Amino acid sequence: MPFLKFRYQPKNELEEGGRSAEPVPQEESEPEQTCPNCHKSIPISALRANMNVCSCGHHFRMSARQRIAMTADEGSFCELDGSLRSSDPLMFSGYQEKLRASEQSTGENEGVVCGECRIDGNPCCIFVMEPGFMMGSMGSVVGEKITRLFEHALERRLPVIGCTVSGGARMQEGLLSLMQMAKTSAAVKRHGDAGLLYIVLLTDPTTGGVTASFAMEGDIILAEPNATVGFAGARVIEQTTRKHLPKGFQRAEFLLEHGFVDAIVPRSEQRAALSLLLSIHSEGGVI
Amino acid sequence: MSVTAYERVKSARGSRRPTGISYIRGIFTDFFELHGDRAFADDGAIVGGVARLEGRPVTVIAIEKGRGTKDRMRRNFGAPNPEGYRKALRLMKQAEKFRRPVVCFIDTSGAYCGIGAEERGQGAAIAENLMQMSALNTPIISVLVGEGGSGGALALAVADRVWMLENAVYSVISPEGCASILWKDSTKAEEAAENLKLTASDALALGVIERMIPEDDIGEPQFYERLRALLSSELDALAGESDLVRKRYERFRRIGVPNQNKEAE
């Protein structure tokens, strides 16, 4: 473990505390996470320092703020509509409690963080969904924030980068959630019709109404290795068809094979890929 | 008055209700069916083509659940595959080109959940319809006549006017699915149905639809006559509207806008 710590230290911005000459004594109880792929236990700090990727290559989920810190140029992120919070428009039983619990566990007001930033100097708008907030599900506020971001990007003539992670439309807002699929899609369309770029990064898991709307509407669609991406849940498909699902079903590699993803990009290469794609599109065509 | 939400769900699923093709036959003349998505297959769950509505050329598209076991199998019980949505989009683009309006009839428990459907991009197909319909430069009216199952129904309902029959339902998830996910108990479907606000009067109150159509005489000749008259006069009104695409954008834009007080907090 000290070895890992030494190895990953240079990149660790998130670790708290100052530097000292003496190695900081590790608490016995530093929380660890077990990799579902190689089954190794990894201290959280080591995982953080390596962009939440295990040495075996498994990509753990990450919070929206972590992802923004990893993707945007330092200090360049400027949040938009951060104070928007969900009401309980249908008075759905138990919804208020779930909202409050998600707010407390994530420190976020809703399931997506939006803003403007620079990536390697390239200005863009970015939205990143928050897996810890009711599994990134899309209710009215998530739909509204993403719609506003595309409208803002259209006004400022900026490209949009969208990182998706979502269980789909949020049941507790019923039809209002469903309508967000149409609302966001219309905003994506307007932005695109103005000749502006939209890049999607699909992360694990992206499903349901989000897959059936803005997650699949990018000019360029990237995915993290092994991310689950699909419309219907695997269990529902098994129940409906009474068939065993093929190996790797609905994984990023499966989507690549079937032609629905442009490229699979590991986390360590994402910034460079986004930077390249943004800069290629910023120069304007020659015709 | 005393009809519960779940009773409406059961009514919407009822096998005696007219299915998609009945509406095409009952309301339009000169229907000529057009098949296929020009890429993979012809999906039996979606029927579409050209027709006349009181003389005016229209494109009409309907989700068809089928009648009788054999036909139902062929129609996949009204659960479209990606090629069905792509066929619908092809016909809508054709309607735009030839400047005729589009009328859709929706009745589906949802887009099909299958291995092939995922391989061929069910999510991508629905998403494409949502985007393209939002900017289609011709009037669109969608009528939910039975089940309005989530994204699979919405993929034909990004319209200028969305109407529902009195006993149709429109929902983000089936009440059974909702109950089993939220409460791990699919027998709580009744409670879920109440919570989901999925009836036509709920949808009207939420501003998701413009009109609820009474259906006491469902399936009778006068029922179809009534629908024909409603569609005809609405298409007349839409034909005279300017900025159709902008208004359609705003129609969806204003749904689920959080109130400003909350924002100020």
Ligand SMILES: [Zn+2]
């Ligand atoms: Zn591992």
